[in-house]
Amino acid sequence: MTPDEFRRYGHEVVDWLADYFAHPEQHAVLPKVEPGFLAPQLPPSAPEQGEPMEAILADFTRLIVPGLTHWNHPRFFAYFSVTGSPPGVLAEMLAAGLNINHMVWKSGPSATELEQVTTGWLRQWLGLPEEFFGMIHDTASNSTLHGLAAAREQADPAARTHGVARGLVLYTSEQAHSSVEKSAIAIGLGQRHVRKIAVDECFRLRPDALEETIRADLAQGLRPCCVVATVGATSTTSVDPVPAVADIAQRYGLWLHVDAAYGGAAGLVPEYAHYLAGCARADSLVMNPHKWMGTPVDLSVLFTRRPDVLRRAFALVPEYLRTAEDARALNYMDYSLPLGRRFRALKLWFVMRSYGREGIVAKVRAHIAWAQNLARRIAAHPDYEVCAPTPMSLVCFRRKGTDEDNRALLDRINATGEAFLSHTVLNGRFVLRLAIGNYATTEADVERCWELIQRV
Amino acid sequence: MTPDEFRRYGHEVVDWLADYFAHPEQHAVLPKVEPGFLAPQLPPSAPEQGEPMEAILADFTRLIVPGLTHWNHPRFFAYFSVTGSPPGVLAEMLAAGLNINHMVWKSGPSATELEQVTTGWLRQWLGLPEEFFGMIHDTASNSTLHGLAAAREQADPAARTHGVARGLVLYTSEQAHSSVEKSAIAIGLGQRHVRKIAVDECFRLRPDALEETIRADLAQGLRPCCVVATVGATSTTSVDPVPAVADIAQRYGLWLHVDAAYGGAAGLVPEYAHYLAGCARADSLVMNPHKWMGTPVDLSVLFTRRPDVLRRAFALVPEYLRTAEDARALNYMDYSLPLGRRFRALKLWFVMRSYGREGIVAKVRAHIAWAQNLARRIAAHPDYEVCAPTPMSLVCFRRKGTDEDNRALLDRINATGEAFLSHTVLNGRFVLRLAIGNYATTEADVERCWELIQRV
Numbered sequence: 001m002t003p004d005e006f007r008r009y010g011h012e013v014v015d016w017l018a019d020y021f022a023h024p025e026q027h028a029v030l031p032k033v034e035p036g037f038l039a040p041q042l043p044p045s046a047p048e049q050g051e052p053m054e055a056i057l058a059d060f061t062r063l064i065v066p067g068l069t070h071w072n073h074p075r076f077f078a079y080f081s082v083t084g085s086p087p088g089v090l091a092e093m094l095a096a097g098l099n100i101n102h103m104v105w106k107s108g109p110s111a112t113e114l115e116q117v118t119t120g121w122l123r124q125w126l127g128l129p130e131e132f133f134g135m136i137h138d139t140a141s142n143s144t145l146h147g148l149a150a151a152r153e154q155a156d157p158a159a160r161t162h163g164v165a166r167g168l169v170l171y172t173s174e175q176a177h178s179s180v181e182k183s184a185i186a187i188g189l190g191q192r193h194v195r196k197i198a199v200d201e202c203f204r205l206r207p208d209a210l211e212e213t214i215r216a217d218l219a220q221g222l223r224p225c226c227v228v229a230t231v232g233a234t235s236t237t238s239v240d241p242v243p244a245v246a247d248i249a250q251r252y253g254l255w256l257h258v259d260a261a262y263g264g265a266a267g268l269v270p271e272y273a274h275y276l277a278g279c280a281r282a283d284s285l286v287m288n289p290h291k292w293m294g295t296p297v298d299l300s301v302l303f304t305r306r307p308d309v310l311r312r313a314f315a316l317v318p319e320y321l322r323t324a325e326d327a328r329a330l331n332y333m334d335y336s337l338p339l340g341r342r343f344r345a346l347k348l349w350f351v352m353r354s355y356g357r358e359g360i361v362a363k364v365r366a367h368i369a370w371a372q373n374l375a376r377r378i379a380a381h382p383d384y385e386v387c388a389p390t391p392m393s394l395v396c397f398r399r400k401g402t403d404e405d406n407r408a409l410l411d412r413i414n415a416t417g418e419a420f421l422s423h424t425v426l427n428g429r430f431v432l433r434l435a436i437g438n439y440a441t442t443e444a445d446v447e448r449c450w451e452l453i454q455r456v
Numbered sequence: 457m458t459p460d461e462f463r464r465y466g467h468e469v470v471d472w473l474a475d476y477f478a479h480p481e482q483h484a485v486l487p488k489v490e491p492g493f494l495a496p497q498l499p500p501s502a503p504e505q506g507e508p509m510e511a512i513l514a515d516f517t518r519l520i521v522p523g524l525t526h527w528n529h530p531r532f533f534a535y536f537s538v539t540g541s542p543p544g545v546l547a548e549m550l551a552a553g554l555n556i557n558h559m560v561w562k563s564g565p566s567a568t569e570l571e572q573v574t575t576g577w578l579r580q581w582l583g584l585p586e587e588f589f590g591m592i593h594d595t596a597s598n599s600t601l602h603g604l605a606a607a608r609e610q611a612d613p614a615a616r617t618h619g620v621a622r623g624l625v626l627y628t629s630e631q632a633h634s635s636v637e638k639s640a641i642a643i644g645l646g647q648r649h650v651r652k653i654a655v656d657e658c659f660r661l662r663p664d665a666l667e668e669t670i671r672a673d674l675a676q677g678l679r680p681c682c683v684v685a686t687v688g689a690t691s692t693t694s695v696d697p698v699p700a701v702a703d704i705a706q707r708y709g710l711w712l713h714v715d716a717a718y719g720g721a722a723g724l725v726p727e728y729a730h731y732l733a734g735c736a737r738a739d740s741l742v743m744n745p746h747k748w749m750g751t752p753v754d755l756s757v758l759f760t761r762r763p764d765v766l767r768r769a770f771a772l773v774p775e776y777l778r779t780a781e782d783a784r785a786l787n788y789m790d791y792s793l794p795l796g797r798r799f800r801a802l803k804l805w806f807v808m809r810s811y812g813r814e815g816i817v818a819k820v821r822a823h824i825a826w827a828q829n830l831a832r833r834i835a836a837h838p839d840y841e842v843c844a845p846t847p848m849s850l851v852c853f854r855r856k857g858t859d860e861d862n863r864a865l866l867d868r869i870n871a872t873g874e875a876f877l878s879h880t881v882l883n884g885r886f887v888l889r890l891a892i893g894n895y896a897t898t899e900a901d902v903e904r905c906w907e908l909i910q911r912v
Contacts, residue, residue, distance in 0.1 A: 001810065003478035006542035010470030013546050014463060017553040022459035031565055035785035038569035046577035050812035053543065056805075060550065064802070067566035072555045079563065079776075084555030086462035087509065090469050094516065096548035096752045097473040099528045099540030107535065109487060110523035113494035121502035138594050138754075139796035149642060163622045163646030178774040179795055185772075186605060186793050188644020190619030235776055290796075296552045298594075298798045316641075318634045320535075320691055320880040320889070324867070329491035337642050339635055340595035340746075342754045346520070349512075354457065356506035411780070424776040433776070 001053065009053050016061070020072075021086060024440065028417025029073045031066055038067060069420065074441040075449055078422035080234070080262050080394075081437030084296035087354035091347035092296050100343040104321055105329035108343065112330055115345035119301050121352055125268050126260075126287060126303075129280050133307035135335055136299060136344045140261035140286050141179035143302035146314070146336065147284035148183045148226060150304060151255035153313035154283075155225035160313065164188040169217050171195045172228035173205035175235055177259060180228050193222070202389050203238035203426070205229060211248050218252075226255040229282075231275055232263020235424040235433075236388035236396050239263060242278030250281075258285040261300065265292035266392045268357065269365045275391070284310075292367075292393075292437050293360055294351045299344045310335045367393035367436040370446045374434070377450065387426050393436040396426060403430035412456040419449040457509065465509050472517070476528075477542060480896065484873025485529045487522055494523060525876065530897040531905055534878035536690070536718050536850075537893030540752035543810035547803035548752050556799040560777055561785035564799065568786055571801035575757050577808055581724050582716075582743060582759075585736050589763035591791055592755060592800045596717035596742050597635035599758035602770070602792065603740035604639045604682060606760060607711035609769035610739075611681035616769065620644040625673050627651045628684035629661035631691055633715060636684050649678070658845050659694035659882070661685060667704050674708075682711040685738075687731055688719020691880040691889075692844035692852050695719060698734030706737075714741040717756065721748035722848045724813065725821045731847065740766075748823075748849075748893050749816055750807045755800045766791050823849035823892040826902045830890070833906065843882050849892040852882060859886035868912040875905040 001009075041063050070076060072084050102108025102115070119134025137143045148170065156165050168189050172180050174196040184194045195217070198209045214224045227249050229240040242258060249256040258279050260267070264287030267276035279285055284304040289295040304310050315334040323329070333339050355363075371393040378397045379386045388396040398406045407423075410432055414420055422433045436446060457465075497519050526532060528540050558564025558571075575590025593599045604626065612621050624645050628636050630652040640650045651673070654665045670680045683705050685696040698714060705712040714735050716723070720743030723732035735741055740760040745751040760766050771790040779787070789795050811819075827849040834853045835842045844852040854862045863879075866888055870876055878889050892902060 001542040003474045003542070006477055006545070007470060007474035009542075009546055010474065010549070011467055013549050014466030014470055017549065018459045018463035018466065020553060021462055030562075033565050035561060035565070035781055036569070038566060039573055042573050045580055046574075046808040047812045048814055050815045051809045053546070053810060056543070056809050057546075060802075064566045064570065067569070068554060068556060069558075069563050069565065070554075071557060071563075072553065079557075082555065082557070084552055086457040086459070086465075087512070089462070089549070089552045090465055090509070090513075092552035093466070093469050093473065093545070093549045096540055096545040096552075097476060097528065098524060098526075099538065099752050100524060101527060101535075101538070101753050102525075105491060106486075107525050107527075109489050109491070109525065110494060110520045113492070113523070114520065117495055117498050118502075124501055138798070139794040141794040141796065142598075145642075145793060159644065159646065160641050161647050163624070163649060164620050164644035166619045168619070177795075178772050178777070179793075182770065182772050182793055182795075185616050185769075186601075187642060188615065188620035190615065191617050193619060234774070296555050297557050298796055300796075313641075314638065316634050316638050318690070320878060321634070325491055337601060337635075337638055338595040338597040339633075340597065340754055340756075342594070346516075352502040353507045353512050354509060356503045358504055359506045422776060 012057065017089065024070065024073045027070045027073060029070050029076050029420040030414050030417060031068060032417065033067045038063065072438065074438050074445045075419040076438055077434045077436065077449060078420045079435065080291050081435045082291050082297065083294045083439040085294035085351060085439055087350045088295045088347040091350035095343040095346045098343060102341050102343065103333045103339050104323055104331040105325055106323040111343045111345060112332060114349055116330065118345045118348040118352065122301060123303060125357060126264055127273065127276060127280065128303060129305065131305050132303040134301055134303050135332055136301055138298040138300065140288050140300045141182065143286035143300045144179050144259065145183040145186060146302055146310065147257040147286060147304065149187050149313045150284060150306060150310040151226035151257060152187055154255050154309050155223065167222045168225045169193045169195060169222050170226045170228065171197055171210055171213065171224065173197050173199050173230060173240060175199055175203050175233040175238060176228055176230055177234050180259065203233060203236045205240040205245065207241055207244040207248060210245065214252050224252055224254055226257060228257045228259055231258060231260035231279065232266060232392055235426065237263060237392035237394045239275050239391055246278045246281040255283045256281065258282040261286050261288040262291045263392060265364050266368065269361050289348055292364060294355060294439055295347045299348060307335060363439050370443050371395050371436050374446055374450060387431045395434045396424065396431050398429065398431050406430045406432060413452060416452060416456065418452055468513065473545065480526065480529045483526045483529060485526050485532050485876040486870050486873060487524060488873065489523045494519065528894065530894050530901045531875040532894055533890045533892065533905060534876045535891065536747050537891045538747050538753065539750045539895040541750035541807060541895055543806045544751045544803040547806035551799040551802045554799060558797050558799065559789040559795045560779055560787040561781055562779040567799045567801060568788060570805055571788065572786065574801045574804040574808065578757060579759060581813060582720055583729065583732060583736065584759060585761065587761050588759045590757055590759050591788055592757055594754040594756065596744050596756045597638065599742035599756045600635050600715065601639040601642060602758055602766065603713040603742060603760065605643050605769045606740060606762060606766040607682035607713060608643055610711050610765050611679065623678045624681045625649045625651060625678050626682045626684065627653055627666055627669065627680065629653050629655050629686060629696060631655050631659050631689040631694060632684055632686055633690050636715065659689060659692045661696040661701065663697055663700040663704060666701065670708050680708055680710055682713060684713045684715055687714060687716040687735065688722060688848055691882065693719060693848040693850045695731050695847055702734045702737040711739045712737065714738040717742050717744040718747045719848060721820050722824065725817050745804055748820060750811060750895055751803045755804060763791060819895050826899050827851050827892050830902055830906060843887045851890045852887050854885065854887050862886045862888060869908060872908060872912065874908055
């Protein structure tokens, strides 16, 4: 494809995207397709000769788009609703064309340094101390893997050379994200050494239960090494009592990792900054701008006050990656399992500048207000009940009745294609989740969804 | 930003990219900047109020671009040269705007199924058996981590629950990529349980040395669990004798992982298909379309004939991610540490269709021919010597003289901004690496670089 052909098709694609952003309602949020729908519509093998871009783009709109779940739709209320904002998309276009891989400073000086600058800006917004080092990963799962690997390194420095010792124990709440347990399995701690601490009636980790469990483990000769607290847990957005957890971590010499992947953005709003209380005492913390901060997936930031430990866990420099600048430049590969690094900081920079702190705060604040307003209306309705507090922009609710009634209700809502909600189980009961987080969502979209819920 | 504003700036960005593709020579391949150059030119904090996109784009061209190492420049010959091809960039634009996260089938049916289809197409191109399951990761490092975690699961099924047993041993050549050792450390095997097997005079793993080491380890009561062979090693693109390694893996019950991240693309060319001999016997194999197959970073494909083992290593389904389709749809999260998944298959689809197999083969074949031609000329020159065979598109050479002479030569070449080469160390000597792999590169670029080498 010549540069001029790229120009022509690039303009076409931009027009398609602009129309997509302007008229999301033309797409069902959740597509009406069945597993296995796509392969029969595509050739069994890739083509021998190249095909014209017209044909590829036509197939994209004809075959791919109708089978997509539209995460960028304003009535996508499932999981955590996210936003690939237009400024972030512009940055991704540039990053794709530049195709930088800043594994070392020399292979992408601007990319390396913009990652330092933007994660530093974000650190300030989150009120974290200046000594926190920031780096970008693809997903919170990988950020967490790196945080926990640093915790392992801190507790068991011989693990790097000799292999992991048995009996290192990690603590988190029973509401923690599955990536915590997956990471613990991956780094070799073993699932039975992941303690899922009980929560209180608001789904927050109970510090008393945490301390009791640590003591029992110590009495058994096990080695407590890490505790993971969550700010904005996936099921309910509950906020663990990080200050109390930090006290316990300090008392027992545990690495404190905070999962603020979703909830960190709520902490940007001054009246909710207390959600981040205690986070400045974390050893590592993950926050995902690709969730509630407008950047397209994927972009997760890992902060740590102990980059030296993270580096000890991961540094390994083959000759072919040594550079003359090694002594005075930051080579992100030294802190990371993945060697390759896409230029993700560019979209963070575009988004932070384009919205400004106030622009992002206004979005997050409004989403929380709409969610709390909706929660009040649901609670006031005789046929429905709210099943968890609404500290952020997620409403957990159910229709009074059986789990099967609620499962059927969810299916009927989602089958309309007008909105997409997801579910969880709280206290053994099936609960619907309505998560507000897309920047194109308006309060009218929330209202329309509430009407839909009552109607279907 | 309104859809119409996005349209306007999107067209601007497309024009900028088209000019970038048309006139790469306007940029120095390697920028003339020093560590720490960027931060002083940017505000110490992110803005409170949003800024106009004009200002952001102007800063992008004024501050960011001049500090970039231009991986998409036709005279980028360092590391492994890669290509963010225009068709791939178009797909990335669409993926960014759609912002899909297909952690489960339901959250992105087309994205899940297109990943199955495109990795299936790639599997056919690589001549791998139909039972091979394909999935996309960001980097080869992460693909390798997953391959090795499956190997661990196979050898030590108790590891998932109880933690890793000490004494599992992994084998690879002393020329293997650093990500193999990093992954082994991450999954808790320990660096001292990574055996770096000696290579022959062509930098290929020596099967006799491998078998001898396995026997010695068995005699000591250790547990050999995995061997990693490389097709296209980073320093020299050497190809390990995979059939012989597969025999040994079979004899001793080892998981065979093949790192064909770079070299897999060479195997697409019929006359070099023998580089992939034996790969069909692998338990897992990684191949990176973002290296030599025109897709923008990041896109690494992990294949495995044992998806059941990979799934046992990673599956963990929290209630909030269960779907009605779980029994009959593929949920990629079950095979992966990261939960989040960007819609990477779209660019693989665009690139495979836009170039076709013949288009990609023509590029790879030409790159290899130019490299081998250059190697012959270097070998014929009285002042230079070629330091390794040239099975693919990488030439390893040095000027006859001291390491310091060669280091200075490399610095002088790179300081011109006309080309970027990297280095390695072979048999204790400093060696220059000239890697051809960008789709915009012509033989004239290679010729110009060779003149530059002789001139500076």
